[in-house]
Structures are given as structure tokens and as C-alpha cells.
Amino acid sequence: MFNLIKRDLIIQKVQLVLFVPCITFLILIGSHLPDFYIFMFAGIFIPINAYSYDEQAETNILLNSLPYTRKQIIASRYIGAIFYMALSIGLASTLFYLFGRSFMLTDIAIGAAITFILFAFTFPLFYLLKPGYIGTVILVGIVLITILSPHAVTFLQDYLIPIVHYLESISTSTLYLGSAGFIVIVYTVSWLFSQTVYQRKAF
Amino acid sequence: MENVIELRDVSKAFKTFLIKDMNLQIKQGYVTGFIGANGAGKSTVIKLMMNLLRPDKGEVTVFGLDHATYAKEIKERIGFVYDNNIFYNALSLKDIGKIVAPAYKRWDQTQFKNYIDRFELPVHKPIKKFSKGMKMKASLAIALSHNAELIIMDEPTAGLDPMFRRELLDIFQELMVDEKRSIFFSTHITSDLDRFADYIALIDQGEILFNQPIDELQTQYxxxxxxxxxxxxxxxxxxxxxxxxxxxxxxxxxxxxxxxxxxxxxxxxxxxxxxxxxxxxxxxxxxxx
Incomplete structure (x- = not known):
């Protein structure tokens, strides 16, 4: 399992070299960008890149011909994503500190939370869809979200105020714990779903 | 005599192709050539053996073990070569070695280096810059460096020049000095098998037409x-x-x-x-x- 996670470092050698200047660029030039956005970008970088490699059918033939179980292959992706996200956010925090840009732990928490949710919804797509279609589906998704979001906001308007009131009424720790719990559940469901799909996949 | 691979009543249906109740036994300690025209079902059968495909019905066992329970144990003992390059194109052979080696308990780095030297393969050049023959040699170097008891190859000689094909067959013969080792390889170049295979299995339209010793074929036909x-x-x-x-x-x-x-x-x-x-x-x- 550890070897499968370590594999990403070998495959993404070049991209990893680009990682530090990219984040540094965002910290220095992107002063208008919220801090959580930079943490989110940092967290996404390695895991999504790894998937773009694994999307190829040949990679799956290789991994499934080596002495690994399909469960291990999926687990390495989900655990690896947590590992690389933590590492990248740690590195980004160091860069924030080195370049004198202040940030709050809340920014890290929001960035990580959005990244987790994004992973939970994107990872299964890589197993559900045929290679090459994922980009199209994500693009269609973005277009749909753009079209539908104004309607969704109008719809939610009636409920928004009570939701905000509710969130204000609960303590910060409960809010954090509740969000963390929600993310753990979504991520676990995504993991189990991907595992089920991958177990049945033909290469 | 033990069977290293067994397919029992295996069925697998595709939109335009069907394998129905296939039975195939591959003997341990021998070289089996798997012949058939393009599209006859050779790669599908190999994928079933490698657990890349699951049968709709029936059972596939390798070393007497089933993939559902012993996937890791089985693959630990198999060396594989496919007709297409399955390794990361942008990586060098050295980096691919770093990814593959830790997967095997019995990986032999000295052996790997020996094959790289013998095949005159560049270790720092990206695989995408390798010729077809070099890619095949790289696959072989990896397949032969973890003391595999069974070597499964899908069209290993396709697209290779006659010189290297000859060299490849010599390597296979060296490997077969180990009496427990088995080789199963598909090809549509039957001349490769005449001097090298012990058993021949013929597949056509997803059906095994025969699977018997080559000597028997030569006296019978x-x-x-x-x-x-x-x-x-x-x-x-x-x-x-x-x-x-x-x-x-x-x-x-x-x-x-x-x-x-x-x-x-x-x-x-x-x-x-x-x-x-x-x-x-x-x-x-x-x-x-």
C-alpha cells in the first residue's frame, strides 16, 4: 500500500518541481485571492494529477497485474489523497509564512474541507467513466452548475436565513465537528462506492 | 502432472464476441503456445487468467488458487508481458523499476540489471522514446526479475525483428531449465513455436479447438x-x-x-x-x- 502511495512521487517528479513556484506565485501575485483558495489549490494539485495518469487503461492493467488487490489500489488513492493534501497544505503554510502573508487556521480548514468534498465527488468519476470522458463530464458539470446556480440560489433564499440563524446559534466547536463528521461520511461513502465500481471493472 | 492454470466452464459474453463453457488446462513445467488468428479470443483468455476480466460463469484458477481469495499470492508468482506498453510512457526504465520492484517480495535487482545490460536498454531514457522491440525487452526485463514461476505473455514476438525473436526464444529456453517454471504465450507467428513449445492450444472464435503436446500434433496430423x-x-x-x-x-x-x-x-x-x-x-x- 505504501508503495502505491509512494508511486505518485516518482510519477510526478516534474510536476512536484513546479508545485513550489506555483504556490509561491499565487501567494505573492494572488493577493486578491482568498487564503483558503490557495490552500485548496495546493491540496488538489498532486491527487488530481495522479488521477490523470491513472485514467489511462494501461496503468490499470499494470496495477492489476502487479501483486496488489483492487481494494488496495483504491485505498491507496483515497489514503494517498489525504497524505498528499496534508503534505501540500503544510508546504503551502510554510510558504505563506516565509513570504510574510498571514493566514488563519480557518482558511486551512475551509480549503481542506472543500478539497475533500471535491475529491469525494470527482474520484468515483474516474472509475465510472471511460478514459477520456472525465474532462468532458466535468466541463458539462461546470456549465450545468453555472446555468442552474441562480435558480438554486432563488430556491434557497427562503431557507437561507433560517439556515444562517441556525448556524449562528450553534457553537463554533459543534460547527467544526459537524462539518468534519459530514466530510468523513461523504469521503467514506465515495471510497466505498469507488471500491465497488472498481471491483467489477474489466480492463 | 499438475495444471498451473485451469479454466473450468468459463463463459464471458461481449457485444460481438462470446466465450462459452471454455475448459483449458495448462501444464506446469512446460511451454504452451496459444495460437489463433487475430480476434480469435487470445487476449481475452489471457485477461481472464490475469484477473483483468471476470468470467460471467465458471472458474479460473492459477497455481490451484482462485483470484477472488488469492489475487496477491497469484500475481506475486507471475511475470507478465502484454502486446502494448503498459508502463508510464514519460518515465525512464530506472523509475519504472522503482515502482515495480517494491511490489514483489522476491524482486531481484541484480537480475534486473543483468537483463538491462543484456538487452542493451537505456535506463534514463523515457519509455516513449523506445522502439517497439526495446519496449518489449523492457517488459521482459521486468517480467523476469522476480523469479516468477509462471510467465504469461500476450504476443511477445509481434512486431519484433527476426534477430530479436530468435534471441527471445533462446532466453525462454534458458528460463525453462527450472523444471517448475511454466510459460504460456500467445502468438499468431506459429514458426516461433515449432522449436520451442511443448504444448499447443488453438483458439478460434472464442472456442478451444485443441490443446495437446506438439509431438502428438506432429504425429497425428x-x-x-x-x-x-x-x-x-x-x-x-x-x-x-x-x-x-x-x-x-x-x-x-x-x-x-x-x-x-x-x-x-x-x-x-x-x-x-x-x-x-x-x-x-x-x-x-x-x-x-
Whole structure:
């Protein structure tokens, strides 16, 4: 399992070299960008890149011909994503500190939370869809979200105020714990779903 | 004699292709050549053996173990070579070695280096810059560096120059000094098998037409040539398929003794090559399908 996670470092050698200047660029030039956005970008970088490699059918033939179980292959992706996200956010925090840009732990928490949710919804797509279609589906998704979001906001308007009131009424720790719990559940469901799909996949 | 691979009543349906109740036993300690035309189902069977495909029905066991329970244990003991490059194109052989080596408990780095030297492979060049032959050599170097007991190869000689094909067959012969080791490889170049395979399995349209020792094939099958005047409904029954021309007939028999008894000296009998056996057996099948 550890070897499968370590594999990403070998495959993404070049991209990893680009990682530090990219984040540094965002910290220095992107002063208008919220801090959580930079943490989110940092967290996404390695895991999504790894998937773009694994999307190829040949990679799956290789991994499934080596002495690994399909469960291990999926687990390495989900655990690896947590590992690389933590590492990248740690590195980004160091860069924030080195370049004198202040940030709050809340920014890290929001960035990580959005990244987790994004992973939970994107990872299964890589197993559900045929290679090459994922980009199209994500693009269609973005277009749909753009079209539908104004309607969704109008719809939610009636409920928004009570939701905000509710969130204000609960303590910060409960809010954090509740969000963390929600993310753990979504991520676990995504993991189990991907595992089920991958177990049945033909290469 | 133990079977290293067994397919029992295996069925697998695709939109345009079907494997139905296939039974195939591959003997341990021998080289089995898996022949068949393009699209006959060779790669599908190999994928079933490697657990890249799951059968709809039936059972596939390797070393007597099933993939559902012993996926890791089985693959630990298999060396694989596919007809396409499955390694990361942008990576060098050195980096691919770093990814593959830790997966195997019995990985032998010295052996890997020896094969790299022997095949004169560059270790720092990206795989995408390798020629077809070099890619195949790289796959082989990886497949042979973890003391695999079973080597499964899908068309390893396709697209290779005759010099390297020869070299490859020599390497296989060296490997087979280990009596427990088995090689199963598919090819449509039957001349590779004449001097090297112990068993031949022929597949056509998803069906195994035969799987038997090559010596037995060579004594059992023969090409028979003679005058068409000798043919009638009774005598024709001795042949698998008959080609007629103005100069006479040429046919394949799988019963040399019977043909000798029936035709005596009136026909000429020649040893049938694997290609001829494949051609006639397939032809006969297509005639009656």
C-alpha cells in the first residue's frame, strides 16, 4: 500500500518541481485571492494529477497485474489523497509564512474541507467513466452548475436565513465537528462506492 | 502432472464476441503456445487468467488458487508481458523499476540489471522514446526479475525483428531449465513455436479447438496430396478439410494411420506445419459453423 502511495512521487517528479513556484506565485501575485483558495489549490494539485495518469487503461492493467488487490489500489488513492493534501497544505503554510502573508487556521480548514468534498465527488468519476470522458463530464458539470446556480440560489433564499440563524446559534466547536463528521461520511461513502465500481471493472 | 492454470466452464459474453463453457488446462513445467488468428479470443483468455476480466460463469484458477481469495499470492508468482506498453510512457526504465520492484517480495535487482545490460536498454531514457522491440525487452526485463514461476505473455514476438525473436526464444529456453517454471504465450507467428513449445492450444472464435503436446500434433496430423479421383464420400471422411485444384487435392488429416491404410501409396503424405494445422482446422470449423 505504501508503495502505491509512494508511486505518485516518482510519477510526478516534474510536476512536484513546479508545485513550489506555483504556490509561491499565487501567494505573492494572488493577493486578491482568498487564503483558503490557495490552500485548496495546493491540496488538489498532486491527487488530481495522479488521477490523470491513472485514467489511462494501461496503468490499470499494470496495477492489476502487479501483486496488489483492487481494494488496495483504491485505498491507496483515497489514503494517498489525504497524505498528499496534508503534505501540500503544510508546504503551502510554510510558504505563506516565509513570504510574510498571514493566514488563519480557518482558511486551512475551509480549503481542506472543500478539497475533500471535491475529491469525494470527482474520484468515483474516474472509475465510472471511460478514459477520456472525465474532462468532458466535468466541463458539462461546470456549465450545468453555472446555468442552474441562480435558480438554486432563488430556491434557497427562503431557507437561507433560517439556515444562517441556525448556524449562528450553534457553537463554533459543534460547527467544526459537524462539518468534519459530514466530510468523513461523504469521503467514506465515495471510497466505498469507488471500491465497488472498481471491483467489477474489466480492463 | 499438475495444471498451473485451469479454466473450468468459463463463459464471458461481449457485444460481438462470446466465450462459452471454455475448459483449458495448462501444464506446469512446460511451454504452451496459444495460437489463433487475430480476434480469435487470445487476449481475452489471457485477461481472464490475469484477473483483468471476470468470467460471467465458471472458474479460473492459477497455481490451484482462485483470484477472488488469492489475487496477491497469484500475481506475486507471475511475470507478465502484454502486446502494448503498459508502463508510464514519460518515465525512464530506472523509475519504472522503482515502482515495480517494491511490489514483489522476491524482486531481484541484480537480475534486473543483468537483463538491462543484456538487452542493451537505456535506463534514463523515457519509455516513449523506445522502439517497439526495446519496449518489449523492457517488459521482459521486468517480467523476469522476480523469479516468477509462471510467465504469461500476450504476443511477445509481434512486431519484433527476426534477430530479436530468435534471441527471445533462446532466453525462454534458458528460463525453462527450472523444471517448475511454466510459460504460456500467445502468438499468431506459429514458426516461433515449432522449436520451442511443448504444448499447443488453438483458439478460434472464442472456442478451444485443441490443446495437446506438439509431438502428438506432429504425429497425428499430416498434409495429404493426391488425385481427386481418390476422393468419394467415404474417403473424404478421413480428412479435416480438403482443398481441391486442377492438379489434385491437398488435405489435412488427424489420423495418419487410417489414411495410410485407406490410400496406401496412392497419396503423398507430408508433415503438417502448425500454420497448416491452424489454417485447415479453422477452415473446417468455419465450413460447418
Amino acid at each position: 499430416a498434409i495429404v496430396k493426391g488425385s481427386t479421383a481418390l476422393l468419394d464420400r467415404d474417403t473424404e471422411a478421413n480428412f479435416i478439410k480438403i482443398d481441391r485444384s486442377r492438379n489434385g487435392f491437398q488435405a489435412l488429416t488427424n489420423d495418419v494411420a487410417k489414411v495410410t491404410e485407406v490410400f496406401g501409396n496412392h497419396v503423398v503424405m507430408e508433415r503438417a506445419s502448425l500454420e497448416e494445422i491452424m489454417y485447415y482446422v479453422r477452415g473446417a470449423r468455419n465450413l460447418y459453423v
